[in-house]
Amino acid sequence: MSAGLDGVLGRPKAEWTPSRDAYLVELFIEQHNLGRTAYNEYKNVIRSVTHDFNKKFGTNLEENQIKNRYNVMKKDYGIVKALLSNTVCRMVVADDKVWDSYITVRSEARPFRRKSFPLYKQMSIIFEGERANGKKLASQIPRIQFEHCYREANRSADMLARMGANQSSSFSLHSSPPEDVKPLLEFDNSELYLNRRYPITLVNF
Incomplete structure (x- = not known):
């Protein structure tokens, strides 16, 4: 070589x-x-x-x-x-x-x-x-609790999780929000919300 x-x-x-x-x-x-x-x-x-x-x-x-x-x-x-x-x-x-x-x-x-x-x-x-x-x-963290949250309720966290899953390094530290996350944070700050649609199965009696 x-x-x-x-x-x-x-x-x-x-x-x-x-x-x-x-x-x-x-x-x-x-x-x-x-x-x-x-x-x-x-x-x-x-x-x-x-x-x-x-x-x-x-x-x-x-x-x-x-x-x-x-x-x-x-x-x-x-x-x-x-x-x-x-x-x-x-x-x-x-x-x-x-x-x-x-x-x-x-x-x-x-x-x-x-x-x-x-x-x-x-x-x-x-x-x-x-x-x-x-x-x-x-x-080891006192009073820690994990709860499921739909991605529509916290799209910023969802984006960070996706970025982490695709990165090659095992640890990343950001001094400011990544560019892909900034518009999501702005949306959160606007206090608007997103609806989540569920499929409905109609049952005939």
Whole structure:
């Protein structure tokens, strides 16, 4: 694999191999075992992992490059988890008709049609642990209560949730409302409301 530039100020391009990916996952598992995750010490985790990774391979990667690889792994893990049918060999097994049908709906799964995902079990420690820590964090907040709310009642929150589901990073902090949310906030401030329509089934007696 030849060296290149990452396109940012002549930064050396990160070269990822199976052995490097495996060691990177191992480093994140070590951080997880120390109780440091993306939910509580994300910056410190990335900084520590970057240092140890560069020391191991004699590279000079930046924290953003490690963070980007982490996000790619997290995305791939989510894709494989959604379609995994053979957890023994870490490879999805299905006939061509099933694959063709699935890829029509979920095109992002195409790369895994002929490719194994050997680090699935190890990645589950990291990413499933993140979800568990998120639930644990919520449980530590006093008097917290979750209630269902129709999207028409809070379209701003609905838009933020959609944006979060589609973003590659695990955490985003906004100093001001995103552009897509601003008009929704203005609508909320107008004190107008939206009706929600329900289908009605007529019954003849």
